[in-house]
Amino acid sequence: MTFAGGPEYAVVKAAEVGANSFSFFLKSKPVVAPYTPESIEVFKQAMKEFKYSSSDVLPHGYNQINLGSPYQYASSTKFISLPHSPSFSISSQREQAYSVFLDDLRRCEQLELSLYNFQ
Numbered sequence: 001m002t003f004a005g006g007p008e009y010a011v012v013k014a015a016e017v018g019a020n021s022f023s024f025f026l027k028s029k030p031v032v033a034p035y036t037p038e039s040i041e042v043f044k045q046a047m048k049e050f051k052y053s054s055s056d057v058l059p060h061g062y063n064q065i066n067l068g069s070p071y072q073y074a075s076s077t078k079f080i081s082l083p084h085s086p087s088f089s090i091s092s093q094r095e096q097a098y099s100v101f102l103d104d105l106r107r108c109e110q111l112e113l114s115l116y117n118f119q
Helices: 008-016 037-049 090-110
Strands: 022-025 057-060
Touching: 008 022, 008 037, 057 090
Parallel strands: 022 057
Antiparallel strands: none
């Protein structure tokens, strides 16, 4: 489901189409603003109102992160391979990938979701 405006919109849109379960991307870029406390609360209330449980929701992590490859360089829009770059550092690139991954997991925790999908 799309949720332009906040994750709470994914719940409402799923309910509008009569979905038994739904999925959505936690964020569209590797770095986006944190969810607001209001957005988190509205998400939780919508989950209760429309009788969705945590197991009914499969949030997707950022789809261009690759935790298994040390040769990933994050740009603002995509990950590209740059093993010969003068500033290339396997350590810093791994740290950046894990930072994005951990941010996704924190978002799941904030929304009280128990599932997480990443490619």
